[in-house]
Amino acid sequence: MVRTEAVDVLVVGAGPVGLSAAAELRRRSVGCRLVDRLPARLPYAKAVGVQPRTLEIWDRMGLVRAALDAAVPMRGQLVYVDGVERARIELALPPEVPYGFAALPQYETERVLEEYLGRFGTRIERGTELVSFAQDADGVTSRLITASGARREIRSRFLVGCDGAHSVVRKTLGISFEGGAFPEEYMLADVEVDWDLPYGYGVRATHLGPDGAVDDLLVCVPLPGSGRYRMSMLVPPELSAARAAEDARGSGEGSASESADGVAHGPGGGRAPALADVQAVLDRLSPRPTTASALRWSSVFRISHRLVDRYSDGRVLIAGDAAHIHPPTGAQGMNTGVQDACNLAWKLALAVEGDAAPGLLASYDAERRPIGEEVVGRTVRHAVEGIDHDPGDPAVLMLREAQLLLGYRDSPLVGPPDPAGGDGPRPGDRAPDCAGLTREIAAHPLRLHEVLRGRDHVLLLYGNGNGHGYADGPGNGIGNGHGDPAGGAPDASGAASAAGTELAALARELSRGRMETLLVLTRDAPDGRGSPLPVYRDSRGDFARRYAAREPTAFVVRPDGYLGARISPPSREGLAAALARVFRVRAG
Secondary structure (H helix, E strand, O other): OEEEEEEEEEEEOOOEEEEHHHHHHHHOOOOOEEEEEEOOOOOOOOOOOEEEHHHHHHHHOOOHHHHHHHHHEEEEEEEEOEEEEEEEEEEOOOOOOEEEOOOOOOOHHHHHHHHHHOOOOOOEEEEEEEEEEEEOOEEEEEEEEEEOEEEEEEEEEEEEEOOOOOOOOHHHHOEEEEEEEEEEEEEEEEEEOOOOOOOOOEEEEEOOOOOOEEEEEEEEEOOOOEEEEEEEOOOOOHHHHHHHHHHHHHOOOOOOOOOOOOOOOEEOOOOOHHHHHHHHHHHHOOOOOOOOOEEEEEEEEEEEEEOOOOOOOOEEEEEEHHHHHOOOOOOHHHHHHHHHHHHHHHHHHHHHOEEEEEOOOHHHHHHHHHHHHHHHHHHHHHHHHHHHHHOOOOOHHHHOOOOOOOOOOOOOOOOOOOOOOOOOOOOOEEOOOOOOOOOOOOOOOHHHHHHHOOOOEEEEEEEOOOOOOOOOOOOOOOOOOOOOOOOOOOOOOOOOHHHHHHHHHHHHHHHHOOOEEEEEEEEOOOOOOOOOEEEEEOOHHHHHOOOOOOOOOOEOOOOOOOEEEEEEEHHHHHHHHHOOOOOOOOOO
């Protein structure tokens, strides 16, 4: 008889997405197990681009330093056509964005995340494959088998499938995965070259046929190490997995390279490209004469574009490639999956504790499926037409590729626009970073994202130190509208703190103690001495500019770094309504 083990959440798949989900759950003290069918981490540089938005999320989690130590900068791309340089694209972002673009091999991303997860005493249970599962009103019973053949049964409150394009979780649920495959096949190779091209720049080199269409392609992304790149090239006929599959079907033998589920995406079977195959492409397309060496890994690769019709079914949810696959154009895939995981994890944590508002978990699909749809559509368009054919402001295009413009304005979780917000961030937008926050004792100014690091839900109260705006009217317990919570004469140094303290108490009560409150004062305000709240001064006025804050305002910042609400003037009613969308309101 197989003994049933219990856990709050079972995560299937220990790639970057599954590791992110497990890490965010364990950071919130949620019981979690992470299983993966592979016996060890694969040494493949598949997903290599890390977007600035992902680095911001890793900053919030507290692991960005390890990622930066392992990564190399992505400064731009050199574009060559028929051996002639046609463009030099600079990956430049506004100075207020805290991180640039980075390149990090997937095996290093997984190492960094796995080591971070280990801080919470959780390890990957490798060589363990999900065979089947069944869910009921109270949980999910999963049946697994280990590499030794031993059978396991795990009873969890929730199951999260991060098990890739051929997801067992998705297929068991019967979730539609509509889309198609590109006819082209590619060689991927992790090699060193000895050219003198500028450090930190990718390379895209193409050859045009007589009809003006691209008939040969080389794309190189820099990796850590001297002269090391992950290269993508068209597959020669002798290495074509598709041709091998057709030949096998014709002979009646079948082919191991064919996917049983019909999803043609990822590394295929058959002979892996050799160094000579890579060199042959370099000889044709490299912008400089060069010799490839030190082949670390190679594969033939197929690309599909597919999207599920829903991201969850009852107590089972999916994320990453299990939910969406698309061309690697712009390095969107892994980053979108990591953000799926972070969006889901904080909501699951509240659900496990019984503190989630009705509909909170449903908001995962409502928020993330439109993002998946946009990313799939955009990457397919870029793969067919080229990113340079995308209309619009190039600066906006760069922000979008950095995933800094993705948001949830239509989410059921966020509040209505604040009329006083002007051109500042609206509920559902990413919470911008800003510099120049100072406080007593600390010798150096801080960035807002540094202040938010490691925190969960945060209430930011912006004010000028005289209490104006922290009131609903006389006798409401917040203030009297004139800066004095007691109803007497205004107290410029303490009224905002007193009013803010009452809002903070309400926030902690409604969030079950999960929400922290920070007071941000204008640069010319009194110092807030004696406030029971942490006080930061907007010494450069950067917060006021980035957030278009011209009067006292309350900002609710979600754990994933998005604004849940903007309330001006701050009020008990407005704050209570914002938090009721997230936290379950308990009677009494």
